[in-house]
Amino acid sequence: MNEQIFGIHGAALELRSQRMGVLASNIANAATPGYKARDIDFNAALQSRLDGSAASESANAHTLFKVPTMPSMDGNTVELGSEQIAFTENAVAYSATLSFVQGKVNTITRALKGE
């Protein structure tokens, strides 16, 4: 039902929210020795979500470790600058997707009310 109404945007919003958690984890672990930064391959995850797998499943399957520009001695691969950019980019994309979803809801509400 919700796939029919929201199409690709419902799936994208779920994955954007998952990715926000992953990127926030990286920022939280910026000082943890040995922590490996992760990120979700959004396109691949969205494709597998559209192919019918669950949101958390498709996010987990496409969560990859980041390759650092320059590895640090304590084994931590978080680079604060690139994490910030990825987080911002994801937040903007989330906002965009959210407004598409809101548009869909408005369309249906208006159709129901018969305005």
Place this chain on the structure above:
Amino acid sequence: MPSDQPTTLFSMSQRAMSAQLVRMNAATSNLANAGSVATREEDAYRPLRAVFATELDEASGLASVRSDGLVRSETAPTKRYDPGHPLADADGHVFEAPVDETAEMVEIMESARQYQNLVQALTTAKQLMLETLRSN
């Protein structure tokens, strides 16, 4: 600090922020004790360091931080000849705390930077959540 509650973005950021606070307090204590002297080598102040470890919540995929307590570094105190010092031992030596002030300042700056980053990420996430909630 394992809890029965599932990890959320908020609890994760909160734990990471307390971890950064522990780290900053340790560095501040080190700075406060820079230059303190003792009569015996084993009594001299040794710098404190916070130890961080990742706490992965398998269900949500969120990784928060746990502060595994404080560790005293093994650096040997600086032995200084100062016979006029009231704390000097029989040979006229005092033992000074091996605190590197510059390193501690850098530690505090880095910690503050990462704390800011966490607050910023949390604010953005909160804003998006509210936007989603309020959309009708």
